[in-house]
Amino acid sequence: MNKLKLAAIGYGGMGSYHLEHLLPTEKDLFEIVGIYDIKDDRRTLATQKGLKAYQDRSALLSDPSIDCVLIATPNDSHKEIAIAALEAGKHVVCEKPVAMNAAELREIMAVAEKTGRIFMVHQNRRWDPDFLIVKELWESGEIGDLFQIESRVHGANGIPGDWRRLKQHGGGMLLDWGIHLLDQIMWLVDSPLQSVTADFSYILGEECDDGYITYLTFENGLRVITEVGTSNYIKLPRWYLKGTKGTAEITDWDLSGKMVVATNADVAAPTPIQAGVGLTKTMAPPSEEATETLPLPQGSNLSQSFYQNFFDVVTTGAQPIVKNEQVLKVMELIDHIFEIVEGRK
Incomplete structure (x- = not known):
């Protein structure tokens, strides 16, 4: 060879x-x-x-x-x-x-x-182990049909001090990290986009976005939040997934996290708890018999x-x-996000 x-x-x-x-x-x-x-x-x-x-x-x-x-x-x-x-x-x-x-x-x-x-x-982040866990959960239905995905990358070091701060060179977090988060979602979800809203952060005073957030809704009903932040001294989870049978969380790239799934056991209604100065039954924790905490699946490697x-x-x-037509769809989405945000200025 x-x-x-x-x-x-x-x-x-x-x-x-x-x-x-x-x-x-x-x-x-x-x-x-x-x-x-x-x-x-x-x-x-x-x-x-x-x-x-x-x-x-x-x-x-x-x-x-x-x-x-x-x-x-x-x-x-x-x-x-x-x-x-x-x-x-x-x-x-x-x-x-x-x-x-x-x-x-x-x-x-x-x-x-x-x-x-x-x-x-x-587009190397399609091979990330955390994303492959999400891909398995999406395909396997272990926590039911996913109806909301939250994908975040948070740090507290600002924009790197090179050309990534400069708009003329294609700087900013949407093009730096958003390209990965959006590529993962668009590759995962086989459904047309129905709506997109977005916002940028300029808290650090650079000419490029130092963070962004998007809200995507697909025709199959799935809602997706993607977010990148560079001023986050306390991070939110890398992934938070809501399914019809349970919830999964991947805390970070070390793959820490868990799934909590419904057992469908015949249990008594939750007992109200004290919440602040009032009572709530709606937000009370379910009984021990009602849910089961499980480890995350390993995720299947790509071929x-x-x-x-x-x-x-x-x-x-x-x-x-990584097909060019797929990358083109992501670039068209990013173009649209820039139009949405910069059109408000």
């Missing part, structure tokens, strides 16, 4: 992560050739690590030995680089978000179709890693796990 020879454009945090952590696990499938980065110190670092450092992008793209290119640069440069790489005959992996908007992705997809090259977006799948798509025509 011949390996695919890969080079990276962009050798910052994500570019180096791909080359030093993700691709080495696929060493039977890929050979890492080298990198190009606009910064001298990153090219020097790559050379010190045994990689070829191209002096400019054209030199990398014109190298006939390279089969595929990884794009790990600021968001506003993705479209230009992707089109140049496809037209140079290279297959392309692009970091998320794929582009600044849906129109740019359509341009890339048109060039990929014209050139016959493979273009795939690294292939991202790069295994990319290799098979290129070499055998396999179906991509």
